[in-house]
Amino acid sequence: EYVNIDEGWWRSGQRDESGNFIVDTTQWPGGMQAIARYIHGKGLKAGIYIDAGPRGCGKRADGTHFVGSDFAYYDHDFLQFAQWRFDFVKVDFCGGMAKNYDPETTYRSIAQAIRRERSDWWGQAVVRTVESLAEKPGYHLAKSCRRRPSRTRVRTC
Numbered sequence: 125e126y127v128n129i130d131e132g133w134w135r136s137g138q139r140d141e142s143g144n145f146i147v148d149t150t151q152w153p154g155g156m157q158a159i160a161r162y163i164h165g166k167g168l169k170a171g172i173y174i175d176a177g178p179r180g181c182g183k184r185a186d187g188t189h190f191v192g193s194d195f196a197y198y199d200h201d202f203l204q205f206a207q208w209r210f211d212f213v214k215v216d217f218c219g220g221m222a223k224n225y226d227p228e229t230t231y232r233s234i235a236q237a238i239r240r241e242r243s244d245w246w247g248q249a250v251v252r253t254v255e256s257l258a259e260k261p262g263y264h265l266a267k268s269c270r271r272r273p274s275r276t277r278v279r280t281c
Contacts, residue, residue: 126212127163128171131182137191143200157208164209171212172205176230177219192219195230198237 133156138146147155156172163170175181175192182190193201205213220230 126169126171127166128173128212128214129159130173130214131175131180131190131216132184133172134191135184139197143197144204145201155208156210160209169211170209171214172208172210173214173216174201174205175216175219176234177217177221177223177225179219179222181216181218189219192216194219195233198234199240202234202237 133147133152134145135148135151136146140146145156149155152159160170173180175190177192178194180190180192184190202213215231215234217225217227217230220227
């Protein structure tokens with residue numbers, strides 16, 4: 125049902141002057157919206173990955189970490205994922221743990237960003253999942269968060 129593009133899709137780890145992801149068009153000809161459109165054209169749903177902290181879980185061949193998001197970018201990043209027409213966003217927490225972020229505060233900020241996302245794209249449910257919380261004892265925030273464009277609340281499961 126889903127084709128999920130995991131960590132490593134954002135090889136450059138850079139943003140333009142507006143805060144948008146700079147996507148490697150050699151890796152993704154046509155950009156991320158084109159790949160989401162292609163996946164949808166096959167009758168599947170498209171998913172993408174981001175970390176809640178400034179670095180991801182995995183490392184490149186040179187040993188540097190992949191880049192994630194951060195508090196300053198949550199609103200912008202989730203809006204960009206919606207504009208690209210992704211149905212699913214996996215939000216990991218390796219970078220958040222590395223920066224000693226509080227998981228509850230972090231994921232509440234992400235939930236607020238999702239609520240503020242006012243994209244009016246096609247009425248499908250957008251699923252966001254949270255990962256890596258099992259590694260931190262005492263935290264059980266959510267298995268997933270769902271948001272439908274017609275609703276303003278985030279439902280945790």
